Amino acid sequence: xxxxxxxxxxxxxxxxxxxxxxxxxxxxxxxxxxxxxxxxxxxxxxxxxxxxxxxxxxxxxxxx
Amino acid sequence: xxxxxxxxxxxxxxxxxxxxxxxxxxxxxxxxxxxxxxxxxxxxxxxxxxxxxxxxxxxxxxxxxxxxxxxxxxxxxxxxxxxxxxxxxxxxxxxxxxxxxxxxxxxxxxxxxxxxxxxxxxxxxxxxxxxxxxxxxxxxxxxxxxxxxxxxxxxxxxxxxxxxxxxxxxxxxxxxxxxxxxxxxxxxxxxxxxxxxxxxxxxxxxxxxxxxxxxxxxxxxxxxxxxxxxxxxxxxxxxxxxxxxxxxxxxxxxxxxxxxxxxxxxxxxxxxxxxxxxxxxxxxxxxxxxxxxxxxxxxxxxxxxxxxxxxxxxxxxxxxxxxxxxxxxxxxxxxxxxxxxxxxxxxxxxxx
Numbered sequence: 001x002x003x004x005x006x007x008x009x010x011x012x013x014x015x016x017x018x019x020x021x022x023x024x025x026x027x028x029x030x031x032x033x034x035x036x037x038x039x040x041x042x043x044x045x046x047x048x049x050x051x052x053x054x055x056x057x058x059x060x061x062x063x064x
Numbered sequence: 065x066x067x068x069x070x071x072x073x074x075x076x077x078x079x080x081x082x083x084x085x086x087x088x089x090x091x092x093x094x095x096x097x098x099x100x101x102x103x104x105x106x107x108x109x110x111x112x113x114x115x116x117x118x119x120x121x122x123x124x125x126x127x128x129x130x131x132x133x134x135x136x137x138x139x140x141x142x143x144x145x146x147x148x149x150x151x152x153x154x155x156x157x158x159x160x161x162x163x164x165x166x167x168x169x170x171x172x173x174x175x176x177x178x179x180x181x182x183x184x185x186x187x188x189x190x191x192x193x194x195x196x197x198x199x200x201x202x203x204x205x206x207x208x209x210x211x212x213x214x215x216x217x218x219x220x221x222x223x224x225x226x227x228x229x230x231x232x233x234x235x236x237x238x239x240x241x242x243x244x245x246x247x248x249x250x251x252x253x254x255x256x257x258x259x260x261x262x263x264x265x266x267x268x269x270x271x272x273x274x275x276x277x278x279x280x281x282x283x284x285x286x287x288x289x290x291x292x293x294x295x296x297x298x299x300x301x302x303x304x305x306x307x308x309x310x311x312x313x314x315x316x317x318x319x320x321x322x323x324x325x326x327x328x329x330x331x332x333x334x335x336x337x338x339x340x341x342x343x344x345x346x347x348x349x350x351x352x353x354x355x356x357x358x359x360x361x362x363x364x365x366x367x368x369x370x371x372x373x374x375x376x377x378x379x380x381x382x383x384x385x386x387x388x389x390x391x392x393x394x395x396x397x398x399x400x401x402x403x404x405x406x407x408x409x410x411x412x413x414x415x416x
């Protein structure tokens with residue numbers, strides 16, 4: 001699946017299927033600091049992600 | 065693998081988010097309900113707002129300020145917004161766009177101030193001239209201009225979008241230094257005083273993750289990218305440290321901050337009162353400020369800053385960034401100019 005990342009904007013390719021938590025663990029991302037959006041909708045930690053899904057991992061921390 | 069086994073704690077419909085600190089999952093409807101109730105509780109517990117108040121929301125174009133504006137309107141409050149263009153390159157232009165579109169789509173009043181156009185400087189230039197971190201000039205400018213706008217506009221209270229993560233990170237930093245004066249003043253409400261408007265933080269019971277989720281569920285488009293001047297600052301480091309603890313021990317952040325407010329802040333109250341000296345009017349702008357020991361005419365921090373930096377040619381953002389922040393800024397600019405190729409690694413490098 002193609003996963004869109006932010007800060008900076010970029011994309012990575014990850015083999016699916018996997019859960020949201022597995023995806024974040026694979027990318028060494030803290031679940032507390034990110035949300036995962038599948039096809040425009042939020043997905044909880046045990047939500048399944050497939051190769052055909054459009055995925056965005058959105059950081060939630062801001063430093064301003 | 066099942067698509068999702070999580071069920072909403074309230075209605076048992078499929079969940080969209082897991083919130084470990086509540087040991088629960090929520091659907092969209094009940095996530096919004098949770099957020100509204102937490103804001104209502106913060107407002108009630110700390111006597112922040114009344115429905116008669118004229119409220120000025122400090123709007124940045126980020127998730128927190130747009131979310132609190134949205135929530136306050138949902139709860140029936142009369143709230144208008146103020147956006148300050150800080151002159152931080154494309155970042156400020158984009159942030160202002162998000163704030164304006166939010167207001168326009170809802171028919172809301174958004175006031176705007178352009179720091180360079182109206183006061184003759186911007187944040188990167190101020191940082192370069194004063195040789196101080198950009199967040200120093202930024203914070204001082206915003207505080208002064210929000211106060212001034214509230215006084216001039218007859219607003220009863222200024223609302224900021226500081227959330228639980230913001231407050232816990234500031235508390236963490238102040239505790240690391242045992243800065244008792246700052247600790248004593250770190251409250252969710254600053255009462256009106258000597259010309260300063262009342263300021264309140266209704267999001268102190270909600271995390272950044274919950275605020276981002278609010279915006280996504282509500283369809284609020286906001287500035288997701290980080291301020292380039294803030295990349296690598298201490299505040300972000302404290303947040304990351306606290307989130308590492310939160311991951312291991314859910315609920316730690318809220319216990320750290322909310323128990324401080326309940327148990328420690330009353331003990332420190334006398335230190336806050338001792339630190340609050342008498343204020344006089346700035347001889348330049350009339351804003352309240354401390355009286356100088358020298359006997360000179362009082363000049364507030366904002367006017368001193370403006371006096372030093374106004375009139376200098378604008379300094380590009382990149383010239384006041386160093387190390388990792390400059391690298392991140394260049395990477396962001398590159399990414400904005402061209403779509404990254406599939407197969408790039410998580411840190412943006414292209415896999416061979």
